Amino acid sequence: MKLALVQFNPTIGDVSGNTARMLAAVTRAESAGADLAVFPELAVVGYPPRDLLWRKELIEAVERALWEKFAPSSKKMGILIGAPVKGDNCLHNAALLFYGGMLVGRQEKTLLPNYDVFDETRYFQPAEDLYPSRFQGEAIGLTVCEDIWNDKDYWNRRIYDIDPVEELVAEGASILVNISASPYHFGKRRLRAQMLSHTARKHSRLLVYVNQVGANDELIFDGSSMVIDELGQVIWEGRAFEEDFAVIDVGAPRTGRESKAVNEDVSCVHAALVLGIRDYLRKTGFKRAVVGLSGGIDSSVAAALAAAALGPENVLGVGMPSRYSSPDSLRDAEALSVNLGIGWRVVPIDQVFQSYLVSLCENGKPKLDIAEENVQARIRGNILMFISNREGFLLLSTGNKSELAVGYCTLYGDMSGGLSVLADVPKLMVYELASYINRKREVIPSGVFTKPPSAELRPDQRDEDSLPPYQVLDPILKAYIEEGLSAGEIAGRGFNSDLVAKIISKVDAAEYKRRQAPPGLKVTTKAFGMGRRLPVAWSPGW
């Protein structure tokens, strides 16, 4: 049996556009002699469609696409797609197998994730039955994404009672096919490759895994689809972070190997962020982005990522020096722009700042408090949004996860933007990305690496005035935010317990800022945003 694996990048909600592109892949598969074309989970609507699933127009459009487009296109070749389908007064997240112009197999998703960024029980009811679908002499054990996951790290409540894969094998599945929309985080590609290899080997079944690719708001889907043989060896591996298409004869003689994904490094995070920026702009109808360049590491990395995503000709860097900026900073920002080949513009903020001081302070004299620091950051936000509004650039926000965690950022100031590029990248990982960006030549000037991190909002300010060194801060933040450890558990790792308490309190207190932050690209196991839902007005009474 020849399978066409279509690692597809859908646009959320765009049923007609997605269908047209999927049917083009069907035609291509047919020309290549495939027996069955396989698409990802919910491919027709894109994942995650969120509350759009409650729109009648969407579900009606899906039904038209299924019966008027996909079914008729399956006359000579099988088509396996993910789509939301109506059940008994509910919706299911289903895998549908069309062949001969008809629906010949249907398997609803059994395990509905409802933790972290996932809300599937908000929309779907689980499958009531599991049985293999007959196709071309094979009994295909169809599963949808979560159905194949047994990794305990993913369950924050009881592990599901059912293992759909095991049941399908018991029901006689001769081959396993999983269609997915499995979002990326650093380490996920490796984890997934190991888990899938384990599953294929355990059940001695060929395993076909087709994952969505592309970014939708915060979530980045890496693709990395796979065909794994009965011994757990990889026969075929799709590209990471881009669309892919392959026709694989699963019955042909073959030699497997280990997955390339087991060597995951920071280059994956780089590729993920580039895709995240590119798709966010494309899917919101923007071509060009503007970035405020401070000469610091965060904005430098963000600009380099934007240039890689959009082409340097579509990126504008803006330097906005104040009375507190070091001349080095402006020089480094300009050098970065030249190295990247992006646009460069300087808009000094001091005159505007002075006019605020005149309006707001006695005799126009600054007091050098947090209020004035924030005014400067907000002047910069206002200037960047002006450029965005007048010239049609999307503003990218450049703050990192460590800052956002402890609230070392200004709401409506440097937090402004349509997309927050580094919102889920801890400061130390920002440096790793910077080194990766400079792997072939110096793109980010060396001065950017060596200068002590500073917001430059008052004379001689440094991050370390109010924060511990990032070598200490980042592991504490990871333990608290990603691992969900308590203050006591974190101190048990050897950190000063007063410091831990102080940092946790800063993180909790900054929730109000994060509530108003732009969407941030998720690249760790726990990002701020849709997957971390906390009250603003609360008090830790323990």
Added chain:
Amino acid sequence: MKLALVQFNPTIGDVSGNTARMLAAVTRAESAGADLAVFPELAVVGYPPRDLLWRKELIEAVERALWEKFAPSSKKMGILIGAPVKGDNCLHNAALLFYGGMLVGRQEKTLLPNYDVFDETRYFQPAEDLYPSRFQGEAIGLTVCEDIWNDKDYWNRRIYDIDPVEELVAEGASILVNISASPYHFGKRRLRAQMLSHTARKHSRLLVYVNQVGANDELIFDGSSMVIDELGQVIWEGRAFEEDFAVIDVGAPRTGRESKAVNEDVSCVHAALVLGIRDYLRKTGFKRAVVGLSGGIDSSVAAALAAAALGPENVLGVGMPSRYSSPDSLRDAEALSVNLGIGWRVVPIDQVFQSYLVSLCENGKPKLDIAEENVQARIRGNILMFISNREGFLLLSTGNKSELAVGYCTLYGDMSGGLSVLADVPKLMVYELASYINRKREVIPSGVFTKPPSAELRPDQRDEDSLPPYQVLDPILKAYIEEGLSAGEIAGRGFNSDLVAKIISKVDAAEYKRRQAPPGLKVTTKAFGMGRRLPVAWSPGW
């Protein structure tokens, strides 16, 4: 049996503080000769605790409170409280009955709402069994909030298979007790009173309903607890929008009546918003609020609500006239401040605006485009945040739901603030609130009612330049957002279909702004925010 009904306002997460205040109510109930004190759903942690439920410290603190505080305090009197409790590798949302120093009854919540603002299957597993709890010769049929709701309007997927109330009655429940945290929306008090009356009558059981009161971020809980007799008549009704305490002898002779809640009007929305503001500030540690006053209806109503919530001495109004402001507007804003007795300050923005124009426009000459309109709104945001940061006021954002729906508002400008007071109040309801505020004397100057709505960001601008009259806009928005109707269905109500399509498209396109909006107080069946989860980057392909 004498019941003490404790309509309690918890602080989210504050286990020790909530416990102390609950135990004080237990003491009071004991002095009043009560047999059983009844508290709302999850009272120990407050509702909704959201992802705090995943913090070990919280659950450990709850366990300590239950076994070291509530159990020992129940020696002479029963205590019925809501709390999250550990199950078999999971959490339950439970009603716990303590008496004689022990746990004598426990009923887990059976129906877990997971739609709109509710995420309960993210945290909890449902009850596996339902059985009445024996206490003082009664068989108490205990249910938790959703367990007693059968209103079909609330289900957007299949109606639950189980009716816990029916099962408990079948198991011999002689009396029904429901502990709730049921958030308010306009019309909910009437709906709830009717539904509870129906349930009591249907089962011929006395029904005790104890609801949380107080606001937690977006959600406002109105209390309005009730005791309803076997005929569906109200014996006792708790206050709306404030804490209440009563001891009711359910066995005593009594005369029932219809609920006061059936006459719900705009005064309830007023009370809800006042509570929402007061609790948000109190629970985030603020005492004072600042409001930008434009002389328009929205900011006037917001300031009046803030004055009612915090006391006029704790509210500061700031007028920020520009070259495009009418003199009437500033005069009306000042008159309002005087009428309310709040602080008043004027910070003209024109000098700052001119300094932006000099920095950003050729020859400093304005082009009068949207970029410059937004700069002005953002200067005002920056000034208000400066006052907030320097003087410790919380900034209240004053935009209404109609504006926020169609994106007629400036991100980082008038959308700035810690809490958005009118974010879920449609423009026409803002006028109703204004009339209500003026019911005894003219607080909001008459000119505010009669001037045509305008953002005053360019010469002679009016809302109706870009929007239909609110008498047309508001019903279309309600049909789309609250009722979830399609474009075709809305046009079927007699609206021009091009206009409907244009408005829907504006609403969809403004999602990126709403993603970064402050929390807004929910007073309708569907508010923007946590209960309406839409992608930003998507495309309607139907």
